[in-house]
Amino acid sequence: MRGRARGGRNDAVKQSDEGAGPAAPSRRKDARRNKETLLEAAAAVFVTSGVDAPVRDVASRAGVGLGTLYRHFPTRADLIIAVYRHQVEACAEAGPALLATAATPHSALRQWIDLFVDFLVTKHGLAAVLRSDQAGFGALHDYFLDRLLPVCAELLDSAVTAGEIRADIDALTLMRGVGNLCIGAESDPDYDARRLAGVLVDGLRRPG
Amino acid sequence: MRGRARGGRNDAVKQSDEGAGPAAPSRRKDARRNKETLLEAAAAVFVTSGVDAPVRDVASRAGVGLGTLYRHFPTRADLIIAVYRHQVEACAEAGPALLATAATPHSALRQWIDLFVDFLVTKHGLAAVLRSDQAGFGALHDYFLDRLLPVCAELLDSAVTAGEIRADIDALTLMRGVGNLCIGAESDPDYDARRLAGVLVDGLRRPG
Amino acid sequence: MRGRARGGRNDAVKQSDEGAGPAAPSRRKDARRNKETLLEAAAAVFVTSGVDAPVRDVASRAGVGLGTLYRHFPTRADLIIAVYRHQVEACAEAGPALLATAATPHSALRQWIDLFVDFLVTKHGLAAVLRSDQAGFGALHDYFLDRLLPVCAELLDSAVTAGEIRADIDALTLMRGVGNLCIGAESDPDYDARRLAGVLVDGLRRPG
Amino acid sequence: MRGRARGGRNDAVKQSDEGAGPAAPSRRKDARRNKETLLEAAAAVFVTSGVDAPVRDVASRAGVGLGTLYRHFPTRADLIIAVYRHQVEACAEAGPALLATAATPHSALRQWIDLFVDFLVTKHGLAAVLRSDQAGFGALHDYFLDRLLPVCAELLDSAVTAGEIRADIDALTLMRGVGNLCIGAESDPDYDARRLAGVLVDGLRRPG
DNA sequence: TATGAATGAGTGTTCATTCAT
DNA sequence: GATGAATGAACACTCATTCAT
Numbered sequence: 001m002r003g004r005a006r007g008g009r010n011d012a013v014k015q016s017d018e019g020a021g022p023a024a025p026s027r028r029k030d031a032r033r034n035k036e037t038l039l040e041a042a043a044a045v046f047v048t049s050g051v052d053a054p055v056r057d058v059a060s061r062a063g064v065g066l067g068t069l070y071r072h073f074p075t076r077a078d079l080i081i082a083v084y085r086h087q088v089e090a091c092a093e094a095g096p097a098l099l100a101t102a103a104t105p106h107s108a109l110r111q112w113i114d115l116f117v118d119f120l121v122t123k124h125g126l127a128a129v130l131r132s133d134q135a136g137f138g139a140l141h142d143y144f145l146d147r148l149l150p151v152c153a154e155l156l157d158s159a160v161t162a163g164e165i166r167a168d169i170d171a172l173t174l175m176r177g178v179g180n181l182c183i184g185a186e187s188d189p190d191y192d193a194r195r196l197a198g199v200l201v202d203g204l205r206r207p208g
Numbered sequence: 209m210r211g212r213a214r215g216g217r218n219d220a221v222k223q224s225d226e227g228a229g230p231a232a233p234s235r236r237k238d239a240r241r242n243k244e245t246l247l248e249a250a251a252a253v254f255v256t257s258g259v260d261a262p263v264r265d266v267a268s269r270a271g272v273g274l275g276t277l278y279r280h281f282p283t284r285a286d287l288i289i290a291v292y293r294h295q296v297e298a299c300a301e302a303g304p305a306l307l308a309t310a311a312t313p314h315s316a317l318r319q320w321i322d323l324f325v326d327f328l329v330t331k332h333g334l335a336a337v338l339r340s341d342q343a344g345f346g347a348l349h350d351y352f353l354d355r356l357l358p359v360c361a362e363l364l365d366s367a368v369t370a371g372e373i374r375a376d377i378d379a380l381t382l383m384r385g386v387g388n389l390c391i392g393a394e395s396d397p398d399y400d401a402r403r404l405a406g407v408l409v410d411g412l413r414r415p416g
Numbered sequence: 417m418r419g420r421a422r423g424g425r426n427d428a429v430k431q432s433d434e435g436a437g438p439a440a441p442s443r444r445k446d447a448r449r450n451k452e453t454l455l456e457a458a459a460a461v462f463v464t465s466g467v468d469a470p471v472r473d474v475a476s477r478a479g480v481g482l483g484t485l486y487r488h489f490p491t492r493a494d495l496i497i498a499v500y501r502h503q504v505e506a507c508a509e510a511g512p513a514l515l516a517t518a519a520t521p522h523s524a525l526r527q528w529i530d531l532f533v534d535f536l537v538t539k540h541g542l543a544a545v546l547r548s549d550q551a552g553f554g555a556l557h558d559y560f561l562d563r564l565l566p567v568c569a570e571l572l573d574s575a576v577t578a579g580e581i582r583a584d585i586d587a588l589t590l591m592r593g594v595g596n597l598c599i600g601a602e603s604d605p606d607y608d609a610r611r612l613a614g615v616l617v618d619g620l621r622r623p624g
Numbered sequence: 625m626r627g628r629a630r631g632g633r634n635d636a637v638k639q640s641d642e643g644a645g646p647a648a649p650s651r652r653k654d655a656r657r658n659k660e661t662l663l664e665a666a667a668a669v670f671v672t673s674g675v676d677a678p679v680r681d682v683a684s685r686a687g688v689g690l691g692t693l694y695r696h697f698p699t700r701a702d703l704i705i706a707v708y709r710h711q712v713e714a715c716a717e718a719g720p721a722l723l724a725t726a727a728t729p730h731s732a733l734r735q736w737i738d739l740f741v742d743f744l745v746t747k748h749g750l751a752a753v754l755r756s757d758q759a760g761f762g763a764l765h766d767y768f769l770d771r772l773l774p775v776c777a778e779l780l781d782s783a784v785t786a787g788e789i790r791a792d793i794d795a796l797t798l799m800r801g802v803g804n805l806c807i808g809a810e811s812d813p814d815y816d817a818r819r820l821a822g823v824l825v826d827g828l829r830r831p832g
Numbered sequence: 833t834a835t836g837a838a839t840g841a842g843t844g845t846t847c848a849t850t851c852a853t
Numbered sequence: 854g855a856t857g858a859a860t861g862a863a864c865a866c867t868c869a870t871t872c873a874t
Contacts, residue, residue, distance in 0.1 A: 031854075054847060056857095065856035070849075128391075169407060177404040180388040183336075196385040199377060200404070203411025236874065239837055262864060273839040278866070280837095444853065447858055470843060481860040486845075488858095544752075544807075585823060593820040596804040599752075612801040612824070615793060619827025655833080678868060680836095689835035694870080 035072050035082075037062045042083050050125030051080050077129075077140030084123060088147055091115050095151035105158035106165055110201045112155055113178055116148070117197045120182040130179035149175065165204040174200075243280050245270045250291050258333030259288050285348035292331060296355055299323050303359035313366035314373055318409045320363055321386055324356070325405045328390040338387035357383065373412040382408075451488050454478045458499050466541030467496050493556035500539060504563055507531050511567035521574035522581055526617045528571055529594055532564070533613045536598040546595035565591065581620040590616075659696050659706075662686045666707050674749030675704050701753075701764035708747065712771055715739050719775035729782035730789055734825045736779055737802055740772070741821045744806040751806035773799060789828040798824075 041062035045053045055076060059069040073079035081088075095112055102108035120127040129137050130144065153171035160167045178197050185193035249270035253261045263284060267277040281287035289296075302323050303316075310316035328335040337345050338352060361379035368375045386405050393401035457478035461469045471492060475485040489495035510531050511524075518524035536543040545553050546560060569587035576583045594613050601609035665686035669677045679700060683693040697703035705712075719736055726732035744751040753761050777795035784791045802821050809817035 034855085055849090056847075059857090066849085067851085067857070068855055071854080076848095166407075169403065172398065173400055173404060176392075176399055177389055177401075177407075180391050181385055183388050183391065184384075190380070191384055192381060193385075195377065196381065196408070199385075199411035200408045201411070202413075202415075203407035203409070205410075207410075236835085236837065238873070242837080263866090264864075274866085275840070275868080276838050284865095444856085444858065446852070450858075471845095472843070482845085483847080483861070484859050492844095585819070588814070589816060589820065592808075592815055593805055593817075593823075596807050597801055599804050599807065600800075606796070607800055608797055609801075611793065612797060615790075615801075615827035616820070616824050617827065618829075618831075619823035619825065621826075623826075658834085679870090680868075683836090690870085691836070691872085692834055695834080700869095 031072075034062075034064055034068055038064060038069055038072060038079070039083055042079050046080075046083065046124060046126075048124075051076070051123065051129065052125050055079075075139055077137045077143075080126065080129070080140055081143050084119075084126070087119055088144070091119055092147050092151050095155055099155060099158060104164060105155060105162045106201075106205065109152075109155040109159050109165075109204075110198065112152070113197050113201050114194060116152075116175075116178060117182055117194050120179060121185045121193055124186050127179050127182035127185070130176055145172070145175075159204070164206065166206060169204060174204075242270070242272055242276055246272065246277055246280055246287075247291055250287050254288075254291065254332055254334075256332075259284070259331065259337060260333055263287075283344070283347055285345050285351075288334065288337070288348055289351050292327075292334070295327050296352070299327055300355050300359050303363055307363060307366060312372060313363065313370045314409075314413065317360075317363040317367050317373075317412075318406065320359070321405050321409050322402060324360075324383075324386060325390055325402045328387060329393045329401050332394050335387050335390035335393070338384055353380070353383075367412070372414065374414060377412060382412075450478070450480055450484055454480060454485055454488055454495075455499055458495050462496075462499065462540055462542075464540075467492070467539065467545060468541055471495075491555055493553050493559075496542065496545070496556055497559050500535075500542070503535050504560070507535055508563050508567050511571055515571060515574060520580060521571065521578045522617075522621065525571040525575050525581075525620075526614065528567070529613050529617050530610060532568075532591075532594060533598055533610045536595060537601045537609050540602050543595050543598035543601070546592055561588070561591075575620070580622065582622060585620060590620075655696075658686075658688055658692055662688060662693055662696055662703075663707055666703050670704075670707065670748060670750075672748075675700070675747065675753060676749050679703075699763055701761050701767075704750065704753070704764055705767050708743075708750070711743055712768070715743055716771050716775050719779055723779060723782060728788060729779060729786045730825075730829065733776075733779040733783050733789075733828075734822065736776070737821050737825050738818060740776075740799075740802060741806055741818050744803060745809045745817055748810050751803050751809070769796070769799075783828070788830065790830060793828060798828075 038058065042058045045058045045061055049057065055069060056066060058079070059066045062069070069079070073082065091112075094115055095108075098108040098111050099105060102111060129140055149171055152175050156165075156169075156171050156174065159165045177200060181196050181200065182193045185191050246266065250266045253266050253269055257265065263277060264274060266287070267274045270277070277287075281290060299320075303320050306316040306319050307313065310319060337348055357379055360383050364373075364377075364379050364382065367373045385408060389404050389408065390401045393399050454474065458474045461474050461477055465473065471485060472482060474495070475482045478485070485495075489498060507528075511528050514524040514527050515521065518527060545556055565587055568591050572581075572585075572587050572590065575581045593616060597612050597616065598609045601607050662682065666682045669682050669685055673681065679693060680690060682703070683690045686693070693703075697706065715736075718739055719732075722732040722735050723729060726735060753764055773795055776799050780789075780793070780795050780798065783789045801824060805820045805824065806817045809815050
């Protein structure tokens with residue numbers, strides 16, 4: 001982590017113009033254009049250098065000024081959120097769907113965790129960001145939790161209710177655990193985060 | 209500012225000799241004293257700021273010059289190793305002991321992992337250092353692996369041989385997984401790394 | 417400490433554009449201003465402490481931040497080049513001119529070497545930088561050679577062709593020799609680098 | 625150059641126990657032994673890393689403490705002097721001999737300069753040390769001058785008296801010029817310091 | 833007398849963030 | 854609104870020199 005954050009500002013992040021509601025997209029065409037360019041650039045840079053890449057690299061790749069980047073994304077977390085919003089959204093939506101189609105709630109949970117792992121692992125360094133002590137990433141942390149925690153909780157609850165798994169692991173702990181398991185996975189082919197996550201979910205099963 | 213650090217909770221770091229054999233402890237009393245002071249200071253700083261704390265902080269807290277620190281511990285990894293050597297050693301030695309006393313190999317593994325988790329969780333930021341891509345921590349990484357990997361492997365093998373657990377998770381993957389699970393645990397009381405590690409080990413059990 | 421350096425004797429460094437063509441001078445007035453200030457400060461510091469002076473001194477004297485200096489001149493060599501570009505340029509252009517006006521090629525060479533010596537001697541420590549084994553000065557070394565070597569070579573060739581001088585000294589050797597002769601000349605009034613260089617060029621004459 | 629010298633102390637260096645007179649060799653056998661060991665170590669280190677090598681390297685190679693080195697050679701210059709005293713001596717003695725045997729004084733001078741160049745070039749970095757502005761090398765500078773300058777002056781004078789060469793270059797200037805010509809020669813096979821020095825001496829010849 | 837531990841100023845370099853233009 | 858120049862704290866690391874042991 002670079003973590004020289006000298007003043008986090010973890011605003012709410014619900015009001016973006018991208019997600020569900022069309023919450024006031026910028027009136028200026030060029031501004032909207034810039035935002036998209038930035039998102040593409042950030043995505044590219046994140047692939048190459050991870051989500052900890054210097055912000056300047058992103059601005060530079062997008063061909064816009066640093067100030068512009070900061071205007072659109074006051075925080076690195078805001079940028080990461082925006083870049084991965086769609087995929088997070090898809091992951092969130094997959095929860096209920098899996099619950100409806102899978103053989104059992106535990107199976108649904110397992111498949112959903114796979115999705116989650118895939119998402120994290122393919123995003124260089126993103127997993128590390130679920131760590132709570134990370135300064136300046138509050139917004140990102142909140143966003144992840146707000147969106148995915150309920151989904152995970154529902155899957156978990158269903159499995160508990162079905163008597164498939166133990167009840168003493170809450171969704172937050174599970175998600176953070178899986179998140180942690182994914183750290184460093186992208187850079188080491190010998191480390192199989194997905195399998196480990198599977199083992200972890202297996203471990204939730206009732207002993208009996 | 210120059211006062212000798214009285215060290216908040218630095219137990220068990222008094223003797224600085226190598227693991228086996230009294231490999232040439234410094235002949236000079238003051239040097240030995242300084243090394244101890246540094247170890248205490250480092251332990252204290254690590255508790256406060258994690259193992260990534262600036263080396264200067266450690267030197268400063270120990271009341272010695274930067275050069276002195278570098279003399280005794282050319283690398284940050286060397287410092288960390290020295291600080292935690294005893295505990296790592298204890299953890300390593302506990303492996304065979306548990307194997308001998310526990311009801312089953314899997315039980316031994318479970319208890320050993322608990323030990324390992326406790327060690328990592330109480331050391332602010334140390335867990336993160338098991339990540340392989342961390343530059344400049346080669347010595348530390350190697351030390352951990354050299355010392356603990358065989359222990360873990362033995363426990364794992366025993367459990368596999370006993371038919372208790374699946375065979376497709378190797379010791380390195382397991383250790384890295386557990387290590388990852390511990391990241392950030394010390395700063396968040398709601399995140400129960402120990403329990404998660406337990407779940408993970410449970411997940412190793414044969415499905416049947 | 418923060419006051420704008422008023423620059424003791426820094427003439428002729430006002431325009432910072434590339435050699436040929438007005439290669440994109442910064443659009444921002446303050447940036448341009450800063451670059452000039454840095455050039456003046458660097459020139460002043462070079463006079464005082466030589467071209468090996470800490471970069472921090474230059475930034476400090478210019479009253480700008482370290483980052484600003486690094487932005488404009490990523491390498492110390494870049495800074496030196498910028499400071500002396502004009503004079504190097506003048507020296508380079510003088511070669512053909514002298515060849516056209518001097519009585520003989522050897523005379524032209526001699527006068528050109530005088531120019532070269534004057535340039536080096538007035539720049540504290542610059543001569544030492546022609547040494548090839550100097551790490552990190554590649555850019556500077558290349559610049560000098562790219563610009564002045566062909567000029568020297570032409571003068572040399574002309575004199576050889578005219579039968580005035582021996583042919584076994586190549587331009588690079590001569591330039592490095594003269595460069596070396598100039599080392600330390602600025603700080604010792606009793607050491608006459610110019611005269612020595614003259615003797616050297618005299619020594620090139622055909623024995624006959 | 626390293627040049628962090630924070631307190632030069634250019635004492636006289638005549639009184640060493642090595643040179644001509646047996647000026648009070650140390651009474652203690654082990655001390656004498658240490659001095660020799662240090663000389664050998666220094667010679668070896670100088671070949672490898674040049675005369676600017678960290679003093680600690682020399683002490684370490686000699687297997688003695690730093691303090692011992694400092695006791696015997698309070699200054700780096702003292703060490704260099706001691707290491708090369710014999711060869712300097714030989715060079716000094718060669719002057720009159722050459723004058724007696726060579727065809728002409730100029731020829732003697734030329735041969736002597738060859739000797740001098742050979743000495744400097746084979747000593748990694750030693751040539752650079754003749755520069756006058758080098759802090760902390762006063763003793764070395766003085767020694768060289770005291771011993772070799774008269775020799776060079778005599779050769780020069782003889783040639784002047786014989787009408788062979790111009791009279792406006794004094795011995796000091798010539799020696800420093802040759803010394804400078806040798807800088808960097810050992811590390812670049814393409815740079816022929818010896819030939820250049822020959823050209824320089826040739827250039828001293830009377831124009832007529 | 834020998835040792836080598838300790839000192840700490842000095843240097844290059846990076847980057848998040850602000851704000852004048 | 855957009856730009857990107859400027860800031861400067863932060864950090865690791867080196868080594869000449871001193872002096873307690």
